[in-house]
Amino acid sequence: MSEIDDDGLGRGAPEEPQADIYDEEGSIRHDFLTMVGAAIADRDVIFLRQNVAKLHESELGHLIEAIQPDQRLAMIRLLGADFDMTALTEVDEAIRMQIVDQMPNAQIAAAIGDLDSDDAVYILEDLEDEDREEILAQLPFTERVRLRRALDYPESSAGRRMQTEFVAVPPFWTVGQTIDYMRDEEDLPETFTQIFVIDPTFKLLGVVNLDRILRTKRQVKIETIMHETNHPIPAKMDQEEAAQLFEQYDLLSAAVVDENERLVGVLTIDDVVDVIQEEAEEDLLRLGGVGDEELSDSxxxxxxxxxxxxxxxxxxxxxxxxxxxxxxxxxxxxxxxxxxxxxxxxxxxxxxxxxxxxxxxxxxxxxxxxxxxxxxxxxxxxxxxxxxxxxxxxxxxxxxxxxxxxxxxxxxxxxxxxxxxxxxxxxxxxxxxxxxxxxxxxxxxxxxxxxxxxxxxxxxxxxxxxxxxx
Amino acid sequence: MSEIDDDGLGRGAPEEPQADIYDEEGSIRHDFLTMVGAAIADRDVIFLRQNVAKLHESELGHLIEAIQPDQRLAMIRLLGADFDMTALTEVDEAIRMQIVDQMPNAQIAAAIGDLDSDDAVYILEDLEDEDREEILAQLPFTERVRLRRALDYPESSAGRRMQTEFVAVPPFWTVGQTIDYMRDEEDLPETFTQIFVIDPTFKLLGVVNLDRILRTKRQVKIETIMHETNHPIPAKMDQEEAAQLFEQYDLLSAAVVDENERLVGVLTIDDVVDVIQEEAEEDLLRLGGVGDEELSDSxxxxxxxxxxxxxxxxxxxxxxxxxxxxxxxxxxxxxxxxxxxxxxxxxxxxxxxxxxxxxxxxxxxxxxxxxxxxxxxxxxxxxxxxxxxxxxxxxxxxxxxxxxxxxxxxxxxxxxxxxxxxxxxxxxxxxxxxxxxxxxxxxxxxxxxxxxxxxxxxxxxxxxxxxxxx
Missing domain, CATH: 1.10.357.20 (SLC41 divalent cation transporters, integral membrane domain)
Incomplete structure (x- = not known):
């Protein structure tokens, strides 16, 4: 019905219902796996483009985990530019490392350019320093600066998990100006639920939820509807602590600020949900006497x-x-x-x-x-x-x-x-x-x-x- | 800066920064507890209204858990109509039951009328049948019907956790009409991130995220920007299964539909985060040989x-x-x-x-x-x-x-x-x-x-x- 494919609730939801590739147990359907395996063996690029390329990133991640290890890279090569690199954020670390190690850095750089910064950082942070630098060097300047800034924050910090794409406007704009800006601007985040209000030095002044903008007359100034306290999260805060703020205050997203309270990014609930899961899992595994192992470990x-x-x-x-x-x-x-x-x-x-x-x-x-x-x-x-x-x-x-x-x-x-x-x-x-x-x-x-x-x-x-x- | 207090990211975020009542360990500050205790003893309603009534629901919940058991009901009585009943959804079940048991049903009914339906259901579902019926009988007709419908769904189902307040528009409306409707309509949910598209029988046709509406010209029809598949969740689906869909597809909210695919409510990520926490906790406790116990149990x-x-x-x-x-x-x-x-x-x-x-x-x-x-x-x-x-x-x-x-x-x-x-x-x-x-x-x-x-x-x-x- 629509040509637009980036208005999904997540990041590019699939056009087909998700039930397709899963059986009732929640495993990937056996016949689908067989067809994909055959397509890889036959180098059937058309089948893969039609049936695999359009999967949701998490479904593609499941598929990568479910096929034979030697089929993984072959499938990614066959998909070429149609392969959604975000899927690699959904697979076990060991599998991700195997795949990324074997991909040429130039191909990784090309694919990473299309990702949200938080996904790009997720993939880059596990690489060898040398590979990471080589990939970063091949990215456009602004992209490179953004990613490097996020990578400079400590591991497991809010700064590492944040997305550096956000919408920010000055306080003296009206609701009408803001809406017109969003209608005209091409370079907006793929999806967002609030906009930030900043001064010329990027100091965070407040936030406005999108529903508030939609309920307000065009001539009203943003500063009169913005909300001052949105629990801004210091970039160096541990991700677990940030997750607790999200949970306690039912946040959907929150501004990430540097030491000078300047807005540097936004942390979103989908990343926080992963953190909550990881932390709960960590406690369970540690009580059972196991560390950070994964099913794909040798x-x-x-x-x-x-x-x-x-x-x-x-x-x-x-x-x-x-x-x-x-x-x-x-x-x-x-x-x-x-x-x-x-x-x-x-x-x-x-x-x-x-x-x-x-x-x-x-x-x-x-x-x-x-x-x-x-x-x-x-x-x-x-x-x-x-x-x-x-x-x-x-x-x-x-x-x-x-x-x-x-x-x-x-x-x-x-x-x-x-x-x-x-x-x-x-x-x-x-x-x-x-x-x-x-x-x-x-x-x-x-x-x-x-x-x-x-x-x-x-x-x-x-x-x-x-x-x-x- | 603003008179509007419901544009918080959650449901009515506090006007003051949250750091106030907590010490560095994340416990409620000892001097704050002492002051609240003294105010309760002195029946100092003004202090309580100024310092307790405006706390975020989760902070108020923490406070209720931290004060002495015999102070809890006294504080709620002193706060009267200023007490935010939502706080009771944030405390241990045993404490909630004690408080609710001692509150007159008329007072509960009055307070419940102001709550979002999911919070109201959360409190009502634990009550004795008799009390629940008495409270429901005192609510306005539409409110009563909504809550009863949610309560009719099985325990731990999506239907129990859903919110029955949502924004829905017909497919032939334009973006402009939709925005004008939201500007004029008083009775909107406190906060929302997407609107639903329905036919005259409430059958779900699609969803549109708010950012998509804000990026689109006024004359464009909703049906051309709506997204068809947003993983509609059957009301009878187990909440754990629904939570897995949210996690897998990074959803912020999802339509809940009845057997005839008619829209009956919306499930939001803040409720799902609680479900994810509960489920992870359940596994950990079960492996350790303990059931659904709470710290406040005898x-x-x-x-x-x-x-x-x-x-x-x-x-x-x-x-x-x-x-x-x-x-x-x-x-x-x-x-x-x-x-x-x-x-x-x-x-x-x-x-x-x-x-x-x-x-x-x-x-x-x-x-x-x-x-x-x-x-x-x-x-x-x-x-x-x-x-x-x-x-x-x-x-x-x-x-x-x-x-x-x-x-x-x-x-x-x-x-x-x-x-x-x-x-x-x-x-x-x-x-x-x-x-x-x-x-x-x-x-x-x-x-x-x-x-x-x-x-x-x-x-x-x-x-x-x-x-x-x-």
Missing amino acids: IAETSRSRVPWLAVNLLTAFLAASVISLFEATIQEIVALAVLMPIVAGMGGNAGSQTMTVTVRALATRNLDIHNAYRVVRREAGVGLLNGVVFGIMIGVIAGLWFQDVNIGGIIATAMLINMMAAAIAGILIPLALDRFGADPAVASSVFVTTVTDIIGFFAFLGLATWWFM | IAETSRSRVPWLAVNLLTAFLAASVISLFEATIQEIVALAVLMPIVAGMGGNAGSQTMTVTVRALATRNLDIHNAYRVVRREAGVGLLNGVVFGIMIGVIAGLWFQDVNIGGIIATAMLINMMAAAIAGILIPLALDRFGADPAVASSVFVTTVTDIIGFFAFLGLATWWFM
Whole structure:
């Protein structure tokens, strides 16, 4: 119906409904993959242009990930100038690096010129310094200056994620002048939801949402409808902190300013959504003892990245084993203790993980701070006591019946209660302390917590048994 | 500078910079809390109106959570009509319920009339049926019909989260007519980024972004600039699925349609960001063995919600213990086995968690599907083998030296290798299988995985030792 293809809500939405290439599970349809594979093998450029080139960038990214590794570069070569480089921002880092490494720098430079600056930076920041400089040198002057400025900001800062294309007008313009300007100007961002008001030195004066402009009569001056505070984001602010501002104030976009409060770019919610996802994912992976690995990493890379966590846990495992070895004589006398001791340690570990997970999450979302820390610690201790009594009795009864010994039942029940309390307290105080000392609680908490629950679990159970029986 | 206070980027941004009430840690400043507390005690309505009433809804929400429970209702009463009910959508469910339970239904009805429909639904959906009906009955007819329609959609559906206020125009209008309509119409949504194009029966024909309207000459017809496919979201679609569409296609808002493709509302990115956060949080909490608990839950509630997970783990702990009890005779002979056996089981558990965490996350983000499942399973098996060899040798050497027995070293090394392989395979196949059978892999995987690593760890180590020594 329309010739215009850049008024999609994202950046160039597809003309066809998205359901096409996906099956019901959300995977790319098998027959589509087969057809694409055949087209690549047959060098069928027409099929690829008609069916692949017009995919949305994220669909194209999925497709690149789904086809065979050796087909990827072939497909990109066949598509030539029709290949939307933005798709590379949607694939795993390892795959992106493989592709970019094999593409000639001249081709990358040509493709990058068409991208929004934030997407261009996303691709450029992972390259070797040498390649990056070569590509930048081939770009037009203004483009190069813009990208270099963004690349100069620290990694994971708002300045790295911002888009340097924006609409800015002086405060004395009227709504009518502003609309006329937007009608005539060719070089506008692909899509935007607000315009910025600046002085001649680019100092940010305010913002106006587009709906406000559309509701206002032509003769009204921009300065009378602009809004002064739009949480301008310092370019050096960490992206996670910027994301929290977006979340808290339901922002769609926000001005990024330099040290002199001059407007240098705009951060948009679509990039922030990616940051929110990454941060949540990071916490989950770190709690599980894995770092920044991706599914496309090799066996050697994955193995290496998981070794440190396992090595630290090995140390603590030997620590726990040395506690057991203190009680070898008791175990030799009463083997039932060896059978039951992993239950005490393991249940403590599980209870500790529960508390720790809640604490790490609450710290990440800033729901836990000095105002409620005491209340929450008290609550966790209470939960530990209550569940310690419940499970102490349960385990005591079962163990007592199993080994036909009321003493063993009493000892394991007491040890269980002690360890559940220890688990609750360690589960909340360890992440709180790590956070206070500036460490990431998601990375280290679980090692410390299980060390505590293992050592206290074995010590309480075997120690009580030794004191009682020996 | 401006009298208009609803052109904020969110819904009514504050006039003052947000930094005011927070300290550097992101907690509410202590002196501000003290002043608010004193004002509540002194019934100082003027202070509260000047300093609390004009806070952003999320800041007001934080404040409500930070003050003493008995001050909350007092403050809301003192604020009276100046209290922004939207703040209640920003606080923990338990706190919201306490407040709403104590407010007269008439007051809730009056306050709810001013809210956007999505916020009103958010508060109404948690109420008792009786209270909800009483409040709905006090609302104007159109308002009541709108809210009831949203409430009729299933929980966690797009229909529940949508806003029923939107701007819709016929396709034959010109850009000029559309702008004039927006300038004259009083009853527009507080903020919006796109307008919808509908036929007389409200059937959705297309969407136009506001920036497209602003770039287009007045005489151009809307139908020539509208975009046909904007991923209309069926009202019954699960909110998580809708959120995935927003993420994939970088949407800012999307039309929500009923079974007949008639426009019933609009879903906006600020609500979707909350959904994304919730879903990521859910996975993390489930992997940690906790459900939908909140920091404000009581000890009894928390304890109760954590019991099921601990009870299941208790079962599996006894299962593992019964494996140990098969080898009581061997342990009595060689107590070193009791000392070392938790290392084998524990390291397997850690390696299994690593694989499982990666798998659960990849399934949630749909990065793992039939196209790469085989490749990823093979990779994990490889990683298990490699790390099994590395850690098998390490542990074997240490244990051999510790107990001065090369046999024990060889046995634990072999058991370790076996258990690391088992951990890798269980860590990926169990979540994959749960996902395939429609269960949530985040909930159940970790119990199954540690059961496998405990049982295989104890069985391999004690079994090998029995076979070798006895």
